[in-house]
Amino acid sequence: QKEVEQDPGPLSVPEGAIVSLNCTYSNSAFQYFMWYRQYSRKGPELLMYTYSSGNKEDGRFTAQVDKSSKYISLFIRDSQPSDSATYLCAMTPNTGNQFYFGTGTSLTVIP
Amino acid sequence: DTAVSQTPKYLVTQMGNDKSIKCEQNLGHDTMYWYKQDSKKFLKIMFSYNNKELIINETVPNRFSPKSPDKAHLNLHINSLELGDSAVYFCASSLSGRRTDTQYFGPGTRLTVL
Numbered sequence A: 001q002k003e004v005e006q007d008p009g010p011l012s013v014p015e016g017a018i019v020s021l022n023c024t025y026s027n028s029a030f031q032y033f034m035w036y037r038q039y040s041r042k043g044p045e046l047l048m049y050t051y052s053s054g055n056k057e058d059g060r061f062t063a064q065v066d067k068s069s070k071y072i073s074l075f076i077r078d079s080q081p082s083d084s085a086t087y088l089c090a091m092t093p094n095t096g097n098q099f100y101f102g103t104g105t106s107l108t109v110i111p
Numbered sequence B: 001d002t003a004v005s006q007t008p009k010y011l012v013t014q015m016g017n018d019k020s021i022k023c024e025q026n027l028g029h030d031t032m033y034w035y036k037q038d039s040k041k042f043l044k045i046m047f048s049y050n051n052k053e054l055i056i057n058e059t060v061p062n063r064f065s066p067k068s069p070d071k072a073h074l075n076l077h078i079n080s081l082e083l084g085d086s087a088v089y090f091c092a093s094s095l096s097g098r099r100t101d102t103q104y105f106g107p108g109t110r111l112t113v114l
Helices: none
Strands: A004-006 A011-014 A019-025 A030-038 A045-051 A054-058 A061-066 A071-076 A085-093 A105-110 B004-007 B010-013 B019-025 B031-037 B043-050 B053-057 B064-070 B073-078 B087-094 B109-113
Touching: A004 A085, A011 A019, A019 A085, A019 A105, A030 A061, A045 A054, A045 A061, A045 A071, A071 A085, B004 B087, B010 B019, B019 B031, B019 B087, B019 B109, B031 B073, B043 B064, B043 B073, B073 B087
Parallel strands: A011 A105, B010 B109
Antiparallel strands: A004 A019, A019 A071, A030 A045, A030 A085, A054 A061, A061 A071, A085 A105, B004 B019, B019 B073, B031 B043, B031 B087, B043 B053, B064 B073, B087 B109
C-alpha cells in the first residue's frame, strides 16, 4: 500500500465550478501537509501548506486536513481555465525530512 | 532570473550508457534534492544534499550518484542506464532542508532510455 493515495482523475469541470481534490494517507505520523500545482511540462510549485488538522484559506483556495480520518482536501472556488494543471498532495512525518507525494490529480477547467 | 535550472531539458540515450544531469540554484539555499517522476506522475524523492552532505538516500540503485561541487549545484550521474530509468527528473532546493521550508523545483529533465 502506498503511503499516500490520490485519485489521478482526470477531472473536468466548467469554469466557475467548485473543485474538490482529495488525498488519503496511512501514516499517522504525518504532520505537515502540502499541495503542489504542476503545469504541463513544468516542475511542481507549492500552492499551500497546513500543519496538523484544520483549515487554511488563501484566496480561492482552501486546504483542509482531517487527521482522524487521515484525509486531506484542497478546494478551489470559482475555478478558472488557468487552474488547469495536475495537483499533487505531499506530506511529511513529525521527524526527519522525508517527503511523500500523491500521484497527482489532473484537472481541466473548461471555459 | 531562473531560480532552479536544469540541463539538459531532454535526454535520449541508449541502454547501458552513462549520463549526467546538471542542476543549479541561485536562491542561496542550503539544501538541494533530486526527484524522479514516472509516467503516472508519481513523484519520489531520490536524494537530498545539505551543505554538501547527503542526508537522504531513498532506496535508489547505486547506479545513481549525486555529486555536489558546491552548495549551488547538485548533479546527478547515472551509470549503465536501464529502460526503467526513463522518467522526468526534477531538481529542487529549499532554504535549510527543514520539512517546513518551501521547495522550489526546476523545470525537469525528461530522460528517455531506448
